[in-house]
Amino acid sequence: EPEVTQTPSHQVTQMGQEVILRCVPISNHLYFYWYRQILGQKVEFLVSFYNNEISEKSEIFDDQFSVERPDGSNFTLKIRSTKLEDSAMYFCASRPVRGRNTEAFFGQGTRLTVV
Amino acid sequence: QKEVEQNSGPLSVPEGAIASLNCTYSDRGSQSFFWYRQYSGKSPELIMFIYSNGDKEDGRFTAQLNKASQYVSLLIRDSQPSDSATYLCALQAGTALIFGKGTTLSVSS
Numbered sequence: 001e002p003e004v005t006q007t008p009s010h011q012v013t014q015m016g017q018e019v020i021l022r023c024v025p026i027s028n029h030l031y032f033y034w035y036r037q038i039l040g041q042k043v044e045f046l047v048s049f050y051n052n053e054i055s056e057k058s059e060i061f062d063d064q065f066s067v068e069r070p071d072g073s074n075f076t077l078k079i080r081s082t083k084l085e086d087s088a089m090y091f092c093a094s095r096p097v098r099g100r101n102t103e104a105f106f107g108q109g110t111r112l113t114v115v
Numbered sequence: 116q117k118e119v120e121q122n123s124g125p126l127s128v129p130e131g132a133i134a135s136l137n138c139t140y141s142d143r144g145s146q147s148f149f150w151y152r153q154y155s156g157k158s159p160e161l162i163m164f165i166y167s168n169g170d171k172e173d174g175r176f177t178a179q180l181n182k183a184s185q186y187v188s189l190l191i192r193d194s195q196p197s198d199s200a201t202y203l204c205a206l207q208a209g210t211a212l213i214f215g216k217g218t219t220l221s222v223s224s
Contacts, residue, residue, distance in 0.1 A: 043214040
């Protein structure tokens with residue numbers, strides 16, 4: 001069964017460092033997402049990406065965040081200068097088409113720890 | 116600001132009982148709603164979605180939507196210990212999903 005894969009599963013970084021989280025969405029999907037979940041809190045939308053550009057972004061997705069689809073398969077989230085409060089589980093997701101009832105498939109997540 | 120509210124629980128039910136999970140939302144214009152299950156430390160996985168008023172059944176799960184009252188519920192029949200997880204209610208806003216904080220369900224054997 002196709003799945004969204006994320007690497008690494010766990011990333012530890014020092015405050016102020018740049019990190020890149022990687023995702024391989026399901027191959028025929030068109031919409032890609034990043035969500036985050038701070039420990040004990042709700043899953044929060046960061047950004048959606050369609051047709052090689054950002055479709056929507058939340059208030060959380062400020063200038064220190066960026067997304068890229070560098071080739072035909074990878075989808076990345078870059079955090080330029082990490083802060084302690086960026087520590088969270090980051091989930092990548094993909095959907096096949098736009099529409100109100102199409103399932104978003106989530107990857108297993110990358111746990112980011114900023115020290 | 117679209118909000119989704121859930122009672123965080125925990126909701127404890129014995130094995131074989133019906134578990135009832137509820138969710139309310141703030142935006143009357145919301146159309147599509149999703150229930151996800153999340154095991155501790157894992158990613159959300161979709162249980163079912165609903166967009167029409169009324170009930171929608173899938174196996175042991177029934178989702179109920181009442182747009183006039185702005186609530187969504189999930190019933191789990193014949194609850195099993197393996198159903199113990201956090202259940203996330205979400206609504207679709209544009210291309211994004213807006214999640215509630217989730218209700219933790221504990222099914223005791």
